[in-house]
Amino acid sequence: MPESRPASEWTGWRGRIGARYLSGPMRKLEDRWFLGSPVFLGGVFAMLRGGETVLDVGAGSGYCSLEIARRLAAGKVICLDLSDEMLGHLDRRAKREGLRERIQILKADACSSGLGEDSVDLAVSVGVFHELPSPGLALAEMRRVLKPGGWAMLLDFRDTWFGRLVAGTHRAEAHGPFGEEELSRLFLAAGFQNVRAAPVKHALAGRGQR
Numbered sequence: 079m080p081e082s083r084p085a086s087e088w089t090g091w092r093g094r095i096g097a098r099y100l101s102g103p104m105r106k107l108e109d110r111w112f113l114g115s116p117v118f119l120g121g122v123f124a125m126l127r128g129g130e131t132v133l134d135v136g137a138g139s140g141y142c143s144l145e146i147a148r149r150l151a152a153g154k155v156i157c158l159d160l161s162d163e164m165l166g167h168l169d170r171r172a173k174r175e176g177l178r179e180r181i182q183i184l185k186a187d188a189c190s191s192g193l194g195e196d197s198v199d200l201a202v203s204v205g206v207f208h209e210l211p212s213p214g215l216a217l218a219e220m221r222r223v224l225k226p227g228g229w230a231m232l233l234d235f236r237d238t239w240f241g242r243l244v245a246g247t248h249r250a251e252a253h254g255p256f257g258e259e260e261l262s263r264l265f266l267a268a269g270f271q272n273v274r275a276a277p278v279k280h281a282l283a284g285r286g287q288r
């Protein structure tokens with residue numbers, strides 16, 4: 079498990095501040111102006127029929143997970159993250175917003191979830207892969223747990239001035255922002271089909287089907 083160390087920038091006091099930021103109003107502005115997350119999330123919501131099991135890799139404080147959970151009549155969102163502070167914040171938000179029964183909290187590494195093969199309908203991830211030393215391993219794990227025909231969809235920083243500013247300064251071993259062709263190659267190398275990587279503002283939205 080090469081990537082299972084705790085993400086230090088998301089633990090302790092930094093984790094608590096990060097969790098608040100990621101579910102607060104400034105994050106929404108950053109998303110709208112620079113990352114185009116509303117466009118990406120629209121694509122995710124369009125995939126939902128209402129009874130899916132969805133895996134959110136690096137769920138953080140629930141930015142994406144809770145929006146998905148809100149749209150599920152049955153099914154659940156498995157919120158995977160390594161940070162106790164993030165998962166604690168997510169847990170409290172889910173309770174407050176009456177969504178706790180649609181949420182499963184999973185403290186695990188993106189590269190070794192411990193979930194069974196063919197166990198999720200859709201796997202998503204927002205703003206996580208640039209932090210990983212080997213994003214290909216996390217994509218392979220997403221593919222392993224997806225049911226045949228299921229989609230992996232991720233949004234992460236693109237190699238632009240903004241992407242380098244925000245995503246180029248984490249841990250030295252982190253991958254950093256992605257190029258369009260590079261992200262497609264990673265999906266293909268992990269065994270996905272119908273692969274597409276498209277720029278959305280300073281981010282890349284990548285998807286592939288198992």
Ligand SMILES: C[S@@+](CC[C@H](N)C(=O)[O-])C[C@H]1O[C@@H](n2cnc3c(N)ncnc32)[C@H](O)[C@@H]1O
Nearest residue numbers: 085088100136137138141159160161187188204
């Ligand atoms: C920038 S935050 C994004 C959180 C959330 N997806 C969002 O959009 O608000 C990155 C998250 O990835 C998590 N993370 C980083 N490396 C991880 C790993 N190897 N396995 C699981 N989670 C990881 C961090 O703990 C953090 O919560």
